[in-house]
Amino acid sequence: MAAKQPHHAANPKVVKQPARGVPDPDDVVKDKPISWGFYFVDLGGKWSWRDLDPEHAEELHRELSALEGKTLHELGRQKKVKEIPVAHMRLAARQRLKQTGREEADTLYELRLPHKWRVWGLVEQAVFYLLWWDEFETACGHPPKDVKRQ
Numbered sequence: 578m579a580a581k582q583p584h585h586a587a588n589p590k591v592v593k594q595p596a597r598g599v600p601d602p603d604d605v606v607k608d609k610p611i612s613w614g615f616y617f618v619d620l621g622g623k624w625s626w627r628d629l630d631p632e633h634a635e636e637l638h639r640e641l642s643a644l645e646g647k648t649l650h651e652l653g654r655q656k657k658v659k660e661i662p663v664a665h666m667r668l669a670a671r672q673r674l675k676q677t678g679r680e681e682a683d684t685l686y687e688l689r690l691p692h693k694w695r696v697w698g699l700v701e702q703a704v705f706y707l708l709w710w711d712e713f714e715t716a717c718g719h720p721p722k723d724v725k726r727q
Contacts, residue, residue, distance in 0.1 A: 607649040609703035613641060617699060617706040622673045624697065624709030624716055633694075633712075640690050649700065652688075658705075659687045661717055670697075670709075670716040679708075687717065 618626050629637065644652065652658040663671060663683055674680050679699070686705060688696040695711035709716060 606700070606703055607653075610646045610648060611652065611703055611705050612645060614698075614701075614704040614706040617677075617679070617708050619673070619677055619709055622676070622709075623669060624673070624711050626707075626710045628712065629710050630712075637690070637694070641696075644688075649703075657689050659689070660684050661687050666717050667715070673709075 620627055644657065649658060661684065663674065663685060666674075666685065671680075674682060682699055685708070686698050686700050688698065688705065690696065692712075693714045695709075695714050695716065696707055697709040697711055697716055699706045699708060
């Protein structure tokens with residue numbers, strides 16, 4: 578008696594579909610009103626908040642107050658905030674992240690303000706944790722030639 582040969586069935590293509598009504602966690606966060614957090618504020622190094630000129634403090638306060646409560650989606654559409662991979666940051670910025678114990682971060686958020694001022698931070702849930710004050714836009718260079726930022 579001959580051994581039975583298995584039948585070869587066609588391998589069906591399985592396409593996973595998200596369960597209905599379950600939102601993408603990133604979209605949920607991006608649609609929540611943003612607030613500011615100060616837990617990670619860096620008071621040392623090249624982009625220290627101690628370098629904020631007291632004459633600029635009032636204007637910075639007005640700018641941050643005006644943006645608070647908007648969502649990351651809104652800020653992104655207005656070109657006020659961008660996600661920047663840490664790999665695109667200048668070496669000094671990557672080194673400072675390591676010195677402050679935040680080397681696990683793979684993305685920083687750049688908040689773009691008037692006068693080319695930049696506030697760098699980390700976003701968790703809907704909280705933008707301020708990290709660096711970058712008055713002269715020096716923490717990040719241009720992206721690599723083959724990478725286009727939004």
